[in-house]
């Protein structure tokens with residue numbers, strides 16, 4: 035019966051009115067009965083397109099086959115051959131454009147809920163103390179990984195499974211990259227989920243050295259020539275926020291989304307037992323329409339504000355995932371579409387009092403294929419607000435490229451690296467994730483970390 039169902043087994047979620055006032059996880063996931071029922075919908079296609087749709091090529095039909103049988107441990111071991119972070123990917127991957135987007139079931143009805151099944155299996159494994167399998171023999175080669183985000187964790191985990199002695203150097207006091215400082219608790223619990231998957235990577239033998247800023251505490255050249263590392267992977271992300279360059283942007287009460295989210299997620303400003311200051315006023319305007327803007331808006335809402343998303347195109351062009359926009363609307367975020375700020379208004383003490391905004395219309399498509407927003411002359415108006423959060427994108431921090439001899443970057447300050455192997459212009463130095471592509475996704479960063487682990491392994495073997 036379940037196999038013929040055109041629609042997926044629905045997933046339980048917190049009620050929108052309740053969750054708008056707390057930071058607990060929105061999606062509650064499947065229980066074992068629901069997971070087995072949803073797994074029955076998989077057709078186990080001979081030419082399974084879902085596998086190619088996954089940037090780390092998880093054998094999806096095989097793990098779902100084990101869920102069907104109720105052997106969740108076997109399902110976990112299949113997933114962990116390809117992914118070090120399944121509980122994270124099951125929660126935050128854009129499955130609708132990847133594995134699920136390729137699912138044959140989606141032609142007539144709903145695709146199989148692959149992401150929710152992955153999440154279920156990973157949560158079950160964690161709750162039952164199941165760990166990924168570590169390498170039995172060490173090969174004695176030392177590799178350094180810079181950054182403990184998804185690209186660094188994946189590269190480190192894969193190298194450790196091959197027997198390498200791997201140390202991750204992380205600038206912050208906690209490992210996880212954007213997974214700990216960017217994505218909010220209500221989408222991705224930090225202690226229960228992220229730190230547990232970081233622990234799994236450590237259980238493979240990976241060491242994590244926090245509070246070390248490569249380029250300041252020590253350079254890549256020193257790691258290679260003085261500290262005995264034979265190769266380095268750079269997974270330092272793209273954490274430098276962009277601003278609009280409009281008047282008033284330096285005022286008190288204007289934040290980058292990165293800073294606002296870091297204070298809240300990494301430094302727990304939302305919790306009463308932490309004294310991290312955060313200035314979230316009564317009316318908050320978030321400028322931008324991507325996933326980061328949705329996270330900042332939904333965080334400000336939970337801190338008690340009325341929240342407006344100010345976006346210069348229409349709803350059809352919103353770059354955020356449809357699910358995030360849907361959740362934001364359900365919770366009461368107001369979307370001021372086809373509007374763009376011209377100035378942030380401030381009082382005599384330099385506090386934000388509002389924004390001068392102009393209305394926009396859509397013109398011809400630009401290079402990205404999206405219709406270009408064009409200002410409507412004479413349509414300016416003012417809105418009141420006391421906090422502005424700029425969420426306009428990020429770029430890689432130039433600290434590493436400017437302190438590493440012979441490392442090429444492009445004009446967007448992204449490190450130039452080979453797509454297949456992660457090799458950069460400097461011998462023994464590999465790179466991947468947002469540091470190479472600019473801001474992208476968790477799973478693409480993981481795919482790049484995997485490719486670089488293979489590239490480093492080849493490099494070390496050929497050097498011997």
Ligand SMILES: Cc1cc2nc3c(=O)[nH]c(=O)nc-3n(C[C@H](O)[C@H](O)[C@H](O)COP(=O)(O)OP(=O)(O)OC[C@H]3O[C@@H](n4cnc5c(N)ncnc54)[C@H](O)[C@@H]3O)c2cc1C
Nearest residue numbers: 181183184185205211212216248271467468474475476479
């Ligand atoms: C708010 C937000 C929400 C997002 N939501 C999603 C989502 O729902 N789904 C999705 O797929 N993607 C999402 N993304 C994007 C995704 O998180 C990133 O693409 C991904 O984390 C990139 O991984 P990375 O390993 O390249 O870098 P990062 O995760 O950025 O990790 C880089 C790490 O390197 C460290 N580092 C930087 N410089 C140095 C240095 N000099 N020395 C030592 N350490 C250093 C940083 O502190 C950081 O820990 C989101 C991003 C943000 C900001």
